[in-house]
Amino acid sequence: MFRGRSVHSIDAKGRISIPVGWRVEFERRSEKAPMLVSQDRCLALYPAEDWQAYELELLDKPRFDPSVTRIQRFMFSGAAECPIDKQGRILIPPTLREFAGLVSEVVVAGVGTHLELWDKSRFDAELAMTQAQYDEISASVARLGNAKDF
Secondary structure: OEOOEEEEEOOOOOEEEOOHHHHHHHHHHOOOOOEEEEEOOEEEEEOHHHHHHHHHHHHOOOOOOHHHHHHHHHHHHOEEEOOOOOOOEEEOOHHHHHHHOOOOEEEEEEOEOOEEEEEHHHHHHHHHHHHHOHHHHHHHHHHHOOOOOO
């Protein structure tokens, strides 16, 4: 399980450190390199097998539905294998750095099944919006029950 958050600087080559506890969790869950994918206004780092299961679910959707095609294009074209090096860093490809607006400070946030990588100012704005609408959002989530959404 991925929980908590930390702030890291991205270096000139586009690398950031992944905290040791989360590195151990990636190693425990998969022998393969994690997958880094574009997601909303941030990036998501998934254990390889979890991402593969997500891909299969997405591929199982009706292929001639334009919404399915669009989300598949967005998710699959924005995915890259992202090995963790011996210093505990990942290299974020330039296209994904640009997409997420990662320039200097990066928030690495545990969100249960995966990590999210955010530009710090975007993350702060997202948290502020969530806090401002907390009652409405929590009521909406309660209405979902056990529904599983993409």
